[in-house]
Amino acid sequence: MTYFFKAKFLLLLFFLSLLSANLILAFEREDLELQRCQHQCKHQEKFDERQQRECEQRCEDYLEEKQRRQHVEQRREQGYQEEEDGKQYRDNPYLFDEQSWRTVIEEEGGSTKVLERFTRKSNLLRGIDNFRVSLYEANPRTFSLPNHWDAESVSFVTNGYGTITLVKNNNRETFNIKRGDILRIPAGTIVYLVNKDKQEKLQIIDAFSIPGHFETFFGLGGKENPESYFRAFNTEILAAAFNVHSREKVERLFGERKKGVFLRASEKQIRELTKHASSEGGIWPFRGGGRPRGPFNLFDQRPSTSNNFGELYEAKPHEFKQLPELDVGVSFANISRGAMAGPYFNTRAVKVAVVVDGTGWFEMACPHYHPSTSQSFEEQGRSRLQEEEEEEREGESGPQYQKIRGQLSPGTVFVTLVGHPLVVLASNDENLQLVCFEINAEHNERIQLAGKENVIQQLEKEAKELSFGVPEKQVDEVFNSQKESFFFPGPHHRHGGGHAST
């Protein structure tokens, strides 16, 4: 009977030990991700800030990311059903929608938003990771508080009428600004704006080139909303610096104010603040980080391309003394309703396009090695190395190209990489208007793949025939029929664009 007991208990023991084992393992498993995340953070807070940053990012992103996923799922269910070519739409690493904008300041008088880091969306965009985009919007009759950034910027006024004042040592200048004005603001310049209009909002898109940081500094603030950076200094040090004998004076000046960044200004104040504004950038030659020069208006010049289906205005770095140090080009495209721009590609510039008005969509061709097996475009982020290995494994002959498509509406931003063929389409309902920043714009060329000037028609007969394996006539029938250039009538029987599957 003892033996019976023993045997029985031994079985029990094994059973329970293994049970406990499994429980533990299971627990370990489930718990592992979060655990690691926290351990890493604790770990790396001690030692390595780069790691810590990435680690904390992962942890912090968790909730928001989940939401984004769900959002993506929805979008897929909506408009992203299978296509005739058997390829599928997936989360788009080149498209930034309303969810990608972070609110920095949100007040009754106005707001500023910043687009998330490009590399947060996809490592494919690492080439422009030191480049940020922000949105400024001020209500009528407001004054926005002086501040400076630690980054070089290019501003494009998309709406309204106002003045901008740039202050440096021994130098203050005020310029009138209106829709279409482009202004380069060197890092460290103290800037404040006035929306002098009675109805219109003043809207500005800023592109920042950052050397690794991206900070704004308010000196003329109070205890908060915004805080003044003077408050970071010991008040008696300030008293000494200002040569005032009562610390109270200093504390009072920086202590009370709680008004916010966008302030309602009186008629008189606006008159005073704007009366000396010049509309042209003065006469001295512009120098890199030196004395700022005034705005120029993109719409004062003739469009570089224009027909019934759209207009393109361009400010190339070498054309404007203001831009070269930054090597950022600015352009404005207005695509007529139902029309399209491209297909074309840029030879050198990475293009960041911000939709300012209208709706539509874009399609881009991206080299991709295994559309069949790829789970999501995020895989595009994997290293060339893996792609090489895949090529090797498959012994494929050359790359394949996957369609990237994205819905466009005001506030959406999309990025076009160098050499990637692209087409942008306006919906049939309204014109599509884009402000584009072209990074590394120097010597960039737009190579056109359709239309009167398409590059393919430049090949000689033999090259066409060898390449396509058909008589030149068949090639020309396709490539020489379009008499327009760059902007074309779109596929008219489409409606509302984008979702229509064909």
Added chain:
Amino acid sequence: MTYFFKAKFLLLLFFLSLLSANLILAFEREDLELQRCQHQCKHQEKFDERQQRECEQRCEDYLEEKQRRQHVEQRREQGYQEEEDGKQYRDNPYLFDEQSWRTVIEEEGGSTKVLERFTRKSNLLRGIDNFRVSLYEANPRTFSLPNHWDAESVSFVTNGYGTITLVKNNNRETFNIKRGDILRIPAGTIVYLVNKDKQEKLQIIDAFSIPGHFETFFGLGGKENPESYFRAFNTEILAAAFNVHSREKVERLFGERKKGVFLRASEKQIRELTKHASSEGGIWPFRGGGRPRGPFNLFDQRPSTSNNFGELYEAKPHEFKQLPELDVGVSFANISRGAMAGPYFNTRAVKVAVVVDGTGWFEMACPHYHPSTSQSFEEQGRSRLQEEEEEEREGESGPQYQKIRGQLSPGTVFVTLVGHPLVVLASNDENLQLVCFEINAEHNERIQLAGKENVIQQLEKEAKELSFGVPEKQVDEVFNSQKESFFFPGPHHRHGGGHAST
């Protein structure tokens, strides 16, 4: 008796509990690496593409890496036995052998290969990580399909006779190319080549400078081999862009073809494709990303250094209008059988050398702090920081230098870092021929450590005597005996080089 039972069972319980514990831990241990890898990937696919890339890389590399290890082991057993100086040969982070080339296209008509990323081999090469090398080889009488890259490139023709055609908006040019020709191809230029010879292969080495990507784009393809990027667009969008009314026309043009990239061309086709080829780069001044200019031949100029033991031809950026934007120099070294080049070092340029003919080996001196304890050269990848800590710990006086040696044969590539003393030796059987790309070549100087112009002989008597602690005479006996410069007769009693231990 119950007590007897109890006690006994308690012991059993402990025994078994601990057993289960150990089982679990053991399991956890073993499993941990793979588990982490997968968890990380799942984790980071969600959040962070850079991490995901690295993670997936690790997982994907696993098998291949194992093989490489074994290969390295073999090489050690073969030729890497102890040396008189007690140092050992180990896996070489500066050497890329046949295993480092990835096949992109492999066809009857020709092939293209790309060298793996430099940083994949060693983090020591991070300085040139945005630089890639590729090999192009086309069989006689072939036409290779037009394509463009998203990277700037410099091409060196190592064999054969052909034409290259560069196409941009409103501009097509065809140039004859032959061995020794160097050609700069701006990013986004559409390029196609013809091997017009009846016997010779056309071989080209390309160096690419990439802003973070490295993609090739074929527009004039079909369904596959290669796919045309036009296929990534909706056919009705293309129909609209091309202004053709039947989508079928478009689908037909891009739909059927399956011919591959390297196409056999008829006599007539080749005659037509090459008849307008010019041998000189036209007359307009070359502009950065602008209109491309023709090839120049490295062998048309006199060698910068030449004697019975070798010849060096150099194309420095500032000598050729084509190269400056890239700041890449190109040179060709021909080391006579049994001879050697150097020792010398580069003051600014990182040199990437591709062996095009012959066999031999190189030796390079690398700062290294604990040869005795280091497991492999990969440790060289550890941060300066650690080395500093080691110095601190050891209280060493200055660095020590470890020999890096690598076998050279056609297709091997090796990298020389700035300031690192180097010697390259040809085997006794055949000349060793190298094509070298010098990155950051502007203002680079080659500092010679032996021969008629060696830098040491420039020190004054006292500097020599203090440094070596011997009379100047003894120093000069060593440093002033060699009357040749740069190329010298090698250590003749060696055979086949490399393995011979002395």
Added chain:
Amino acid sequence: MTYFFKAKFLLLLFFLSLLSANLILAFEREDLELQRCQHQCKHQEKFDERQQRECEQRCEDYLEEKQRRQHVEQRREQGYQEEEDGKQYRDNPYLFDEQSWRTVIEEEGGSTKVLERFTRKSNLLRGIDNFRVSLYEANPRTFSLPNHWDAESVSFVTNGYGTITLVKNNNRETFNIKRGDILRIPAGTIVYLVNKDKQEKLQIIDAFSIPGHFETFFGLGGKENPESYFRAFNTEILAAAFNVHSREKVERLFGERKKGVFLRASEKQIRELTKHASSEGGIWPFRGGGRPRGPFNLFDQRPSTSNNFGELYEAKPHEFKQLPELDVGVSFANISRGAMAGPYFNTRAVKVAVVVDGTGWFEMACPHYHPSTSQSFEEQGRSRLQEEEEEEREGESGPQYQKIRGQLSPGTVFVTLVGHPLVVLASNDENLQLVCFEINAEHNERIQLAGKENVIQQLEKEAKELSFGVPEKQVDEVFNSQKESFFFPGPHHRHGGGHAST
């Protein structure tokens, strides 16, 4: 009774199983950090050197870091108690104290030290990670061994009298150097120095711009202290290169010496080594990596700013032909005892300041979103992204600013980021002297926030009143009372600076 047993044993079983489970988990927990560290290293040594570097760094740092923490704790207990504004001092990511210097060479004759990598302290400094600072100190009547670096450098002589000799192919030049001399040394230049004074030490601060590496190369050494890089080559290869027939000769020359880097030199040797020294950099125009040019003395020119409270001497890149290629400015500030410099900020340059004499402290305003919750300044290293999320969560209006304060004494180094307001104070006991390297100095401006030329006084009445919410009079009372500029009398009732809490 068996049931009684069963029940009892079942309870025991559960108890013990769970116990074992907990034991295991606990063990796993504790062990996890170290385990992961090692696993990662093993893992990544196989695959990914960057990762390996970071991983090994973490492991290796462990001990030292703990010490640093304790040190920081002490410092907090000492001088870092709460402040009136409720903010706390915490570990300072911009300050490098004696613990941050690594000894490279420590000999009777002299020493060289290197400052740790900036990013090791904080990822906020990633913008200057390819920039290093070193200290050279040679005792009287010494000769220091010829060597070269793989990095561009700018040297500033802080004390003593000596000569520096720069050697390149077919070119040797010797220059006299003394306190205040600035000298640019191109990468790969072979350099040796003589301290020709009988009493004074020769002290030099070097700033290095590194393309990713930072190595020193000694050719004229022996077996060790330092080793000669010639020893890394096969002796028979050297014999062939030198064209000497006995390998012994070569082995003897590089074999015996063990003297060290800093060598005592005789009167006669010093006379010979220094007699041809010129004090000016010759007449030819300086060319980037080309022929080096001699030193210029910062104190030969008039200070750019000067009053009873301090002097500032500046060498701007565009003023001196030597510096532009590097875009590094050098300046020297002498702040009188009890006085202060600033508050001000730099518009473009990141400033690295090395304290060469005196004591004091600095205060800097840093954008920071949740001072209340932040655990340490290391958190500043987290990504903009998180800060954006925080803003979003909080719906805060604009950033807040945290005070960074650091004690200054000889050898301490601190970094000022672009746009960050800063004030530097000398203690009441002695003048504070700083050598500053300004990275990205081109077009940099110093924006003054107090004193005769402060930028705030440039705002018009309405801007001041709207911003501060008080009558202009109150603003001017604070900002227009100081008649000095840049250097001001400090808060006199302070003693010894820094610790005094107010």
